[in-house]
Amino acid sequence: MLVIGPCGAGKSTLAVELGERLHLPVFHMDQLNWQPGWNESSKDEIIAKLHDIVATERWLIDGTYGGTLATRLDRADSVVYLDFAISLCVRRLLGRIWTYRGRSRPDMTQDCPERFDLGFLIYLIRWNSGPRPRMEQCLIGHEHKVIRLQNPDALQRWMDSVPAVA
Template sequence: MQRVMVVGISSGVGKSTFAKKLANALELPVYHLDTFYWKPHWVEASPEEFSFLQREVVAQESWIIEGNYNSTFGIRTVRADTIIYLELPLRVCLFRVFKRWLKNMGKTRSDMANGCKEKIDYAFIKFIVTTYRPRKRKMDDRLQRFIESGANKKVIRLKGKKAINSYIRTLNKAN
């Protein structure tokens, strides 16, 4: 595992936290797509800039890239050797989004661009709720295509908090 994508079913599934722990266990650099996509004060990067920044990272020999961003999924899958997919129930994801908002209110998280203070709004919650099930189906297809794209392509599906925590514990013991 040298080039790893960490993706998940939804916001609040724990992609950023998991990627940081994975980076520590594997001693690989971690990149959070939110820091490429968002500029200070929640200004979106242009599609060209967002793609360019990912191509720069993907060209490196080893990395962990965390985040979904469907529009640029293909940029990462070309060089990735592993995708780790996290899935938790919708209610858990929503609870975690609200918990994260309360915990970080008025602050910028380390996995976000500078000046992007934690926020939550109706549109974000609606996005999580309305895309959860369709994303689940779409992700199954994407993961299958990734496996079929090369002999050395691996998918690790971690469904549930126990599976996610157990995987990190196992990696830490191995190293």
């Protein structure tokens, strides 16, 4: 299972909740990508880690990371797409930065303290004109797997319909 969407949509929070409810091991793309001190892994390193994960029977991976999406889409049984308004995502991102400022988030590699990054904010603001169309292109052929949720209320209704695994 994948959880994808723009930054600040709540992918990691949802992944943790779904992982607990469905008894799935959760992997965060941010942890697979970032090494301590905000050092980025190479694409080959990330793909090698992903191959090991998706070769297993059950998993949940959160994070869009378009350059590795095809590797995950082919093996995913479902894709939860948080297709939320960018204005909401910007507010949530800024709230996350404030909440975790100077500390690593639970879904991030240790020694990668949360910080304000203007380039990252601009990336999010431009989501609908750049990253989104590229991600949507990757989803072609996988539409039958996609659960597109367009706001937090739709997400809550969907979550209410997902039975917990005993």
